[in-house]
Amino acid sequence: MSSQDRTVTAFAPASVGNVGVGFDVLGHAIDGVGDRVTLTGIDGAEVCLRSVAGVVSELPRVPEENTALRALLAMQRRFDLKTGAAVGIEKGIPMGSGMGGSAASAVAAVTAAAEFWGLDLTPAQRLRFALQGEEAASGALHADNVAPSLLGGLVLCGPGDPPTATRLPVPAGIACVLVHPQIEIKTRDARRMLLPKVDLGDHVRQTMAISGFVAGCYRGDLEMIGRCLRDFVIEPQRQGLVPGFRGVQTAAMDAGALGCSLSGSGPSIFAWCAEPDAAAVRTGMLGGFSKEGVECDAWVSAVDAPGARIETVG
Amino acid sequence: MSSQDRTVTAFAPASVGNVGVGFDVLGHAIDGVGDRVTLTGIDGAEVCLRSVAGVVSELPRVPEENTALRALLAMQRRFDLKTGAAVGIEKGIPMGSGMGGSAASAVAAVTAAAEFWGLDLTPAQRLRFALQGEEAASGALHADNVAPSLLGGLVLCGPGDPPTATRLPVPAGIACVLVHPQIEIKTRDARRMLLPKVDLGDHVRQTMAISGFVAGCYRGDLEMIGRCLRDFVIEPQRQGLVPGFRGVQTAAMDAGALGCSLSGSGPSIFAWCAEPDAAAVRTGMLGGFSKEGVECDAWVSAVDAPGARIETVG
Numbered sequence: 051m052s053s054q055d056r057t058v059t060a061f062a063p064a065s066v067g068n069v070g071v072g073f074d075v076l077g078h079a080i081d082g083v084g085d086r087v088t089l090t091g092i093d094g095a096e097v098c099l100r101s102v103a104g105v106v107s108e109l110p111r112v113p114e115e116n117t118a119l120r121a122l123l124a125m126q127r128r129f130d131l132k133t134g135a136a137v138g139i140e141k142g143i144p145m146g147s148g149m150g151g152s153a154a155s156a157v158a159a160v161t162a163a164a165e166f167w168g169l170d171l172t173p174a175q176r177l178r179f180a181l182q183g184e185e186a187a188s189g190a191l192h193a194d195n196v197a198p199s200l201l202g203g204l205v206l207c208g209p210g211d212p213p214t215a216t217r218l219p220v221p222a223g224i225a226c227v228l229v230h231p232q233i234e235i236k237t238r239d240a241r242r243m244l245l246p247k248v249d250l251g252d253h254v255r256q257t258m259a260i261s262g263f264v265a266g267c268y269r270g271d272l273e274m275i276g277r278c279l280r281d282f283v284i285e286p287q288r289q290g291l292v293p294g295f296r297g298v299q300t301a302a303m304d305a306g307a308l309g310c311s312l313s314g315s316g317p318s319i320f321a322w323c324a325e326p327d328a329a330a331v332r333t334g335m336l337g338g339f340s341k342e343g344v345e346c347d348a349w350v351s352a353v354d355a356p357g358a359r360i361e362t363v364g
Numbered sequence: 365m366s367s368q369d370r371t372v373t374a375f376a377p378a379s380v381g382n383v384g385v386g387f388d389v390l391g392h393a394i395d396g397v398g399d400r401v402t403l404t405g406i407d408g409a410e411v412c413l414r415s416v417a418g419v420v421s422e423l424p425r426v427p428e429e430n431t432a433l434r435a436l437l438a439m440q441r442r443f444d445l446k447t448g449a450a451v452g453i454e455k456g457i458p459m460g461s462g463m464g465g466s467a468a469s470a471v472a473a474v475t476a477a478a479e480f481w482g483l484d485l486t487p488a489q490r491l492r493f494a495l496q497g498e499e500a501a502s503g504a505l506h507a508d509n510v511a512p513s514l515l516g517g518l519v520l521c522g523p524g525d526p527p528t529a530t531r532l533p534v535p536a537g538i539a540c541v542l543v544h545p546q547i548e549i550k551t552r553d554a555r556r557m558l559l560p561k562v563d564l565g566d567h568v569r570q571t572m573a574i575s576g577f578v579a580g581c582y583r584g585d586l587e588m589i590g591r592c593l594r595d596f597v598i599e600p601q602r603q604g605l606v607p608g609f610r611g612v613q614t615a616a617m618d619a620g621a622l623g624c625s626l627s628g629s630g631p632s633i634f635a636w637c638a639e640p641d642a643a644a645v646r647t648g649m650l651g652g653f654s655k656e657g658v659e660c661d662a663w664v665s666a667v668d669a670p671g672a673r674i675e676t677v678g
Contacts, residue, residue, distance in 0.1 A: 257570060
């Protein structure tokens with residue numbers, strides 16, 4: 051079989067970046083929605099966009115502006131590969147949704163490409179290539195979407211270069227309700243609007259919250275997780291971007307959620323809750339958006355959802 | 365036996381507040397140095413200072429300015445107690461040392477008083493009364509010295525009112541070297557000098573560090589603890605208060621410490637290390653201070669040191 055006939059497809063899930071309490075630090079995978087990347091062998095050494103399908107109809111064709119292509123180029127350069135590929139991207143994640151779409155495309159591309167090019171990569175290497183891809187979208191290296199989309203579950207991104215990622219234990223029976231109102235926010239814009247400084251008091255409250263949240267996960271202590279799943283720093287600055295944010299959050303909490311905040315830079319809103327409360331939390335959140343006349347999609351997922359995987363090899 | 369004859373003595377250990385990575389959030393107890401408070405029955409309902417001994421010769425006699433007396437008054441008021449006490453304070457912790465001396469006096473007072481007055485208090489109640497005492501010294505409610513002095517070990521202070529305190533697991537074999545240069549820094553002054561704002565980038569780095577540190581403690585992962593025991597926010601602002609700080613820190617790290625920073629608001633400096641490295645770390649740190657011509661005391665303690673306890677009841 052010549053390289054022109056080879057086809058590999060990989061899927062990478064959407065993710066909730068920040069998880070409210072951990073701006074640029076925490077993220078977790080979402081089951082049931084994600085991006086799919088297919089690499090097909092071509093004659094020649096280039097990497098090019100062949101097709102875009104799914105909920106998005108157009109993506110940048112310039113490799114440096116496309117998170118999937120950019121990740122593939124980084125791999126090609128690193129290993130001095132002479133084999134090119136045509137890239138098909140099937141987007142399940144809407145653009146500018148705060149669901150880690152650019153990260154998922156980069157992760158799916160790296161996952162497919164490792165198989166396609168026969169590279170035996172460590173998780174740390176995969177993380178690094180996918181991050182180099184995602185840099186195209188966010189303008190910075192943040193692993194809080196890439197790491198959970200790659201590894202699955204709830205992931206803590208560590209300090210240092212290269213970035214580190216540690217999976218945290220998630221207490222059994224915690225679900226995430228993710229609601230996506232059909233409006234678009236550009237990550238880059240949502241980042242630019244942030245104040246360059248944080249009040250010292252808010253900084254202390256937030257470090258208390260995130261460290262208590264991590265301890266709560268290890269202890270399997272839902273009460274502690276609920277008490278700590280709070281954002282004192284970013285949410286107050288960004289909530290105005292999402293019509294009806296406070297109403298949706300209040301509805302989620304009234305329906306029994308442990309915590310509720312922006313997914314990534316929004317507009318999607320997530321809530322963590324005990325599994326039996328998920329249906330009521332979902333209904334409450336959708337009701338909050340419908341008061342604003344905003345159309346929504348919604349997903350209910352385990353927090354400990356699986357990460358990227360190969361789907362087909364042909 | 366009339367109440368005039370009763371005597372209760374309690375001991376409360378010194379503590380390392382902040383632990384570098386968790387300003388106002390983390391603290392741990394230190395073995396082998398602390399304050400001792402003795403309550404003796406008197407005729408009448410007042411609480412008064414009878415004696416001061418140890419490394420400090422004078423303490424405020426006005427109850428509202430004395431952390432031990434203030435805590436006792438809070439208990440008296442809360443339970444409407446008609447029995448007074450004469451209070452003897454034996455300070456093992458130097459004033460303005462950054463070793464949690466005001467907290468230890470308040471904790472020892474509450475511990476002795478619960479026994480003296482026959483009150484069956486929960487740890488949360490003890491914490492609250494001791495905090496009301498410590499407010500006299502710091503001008504604010506921070507549990508990062510009071511909680512470890514009371515409970516022992518490494519303690520995470522949670523958000524919310526009333527404050528919460530959670531003991532974290534400490535990997536076996538971690539020691540703390542604590543060096544106290546004989547200069548004095550007032551907590552209140554060290555707090556006033558802090559900038560009211562934190563750079564967003566430093567905020568993110570610090571939340572990464574503290575959450576990784578907590579995860580490292582639960583995982584028993586010394587490498588992760590070492591990577592995360594860093595202070596990007598407070599240490600750069602306060603290090604100038606301590607002559608030779610950088611030299612002492614470098615000496616500790618060169619001798620194999622996992623991390624080294626200011627204890628509380630200084631001038632004491634602590635280092636965490638594997639037990640076999642403690643002697644070398646101690647020697648390095650003392651050498652750093654001796655280059656500056658500063659006299660020092662030093663202690664080596666388990667991080668998981670015991671908390672406050674009753675010593676004698678008569």
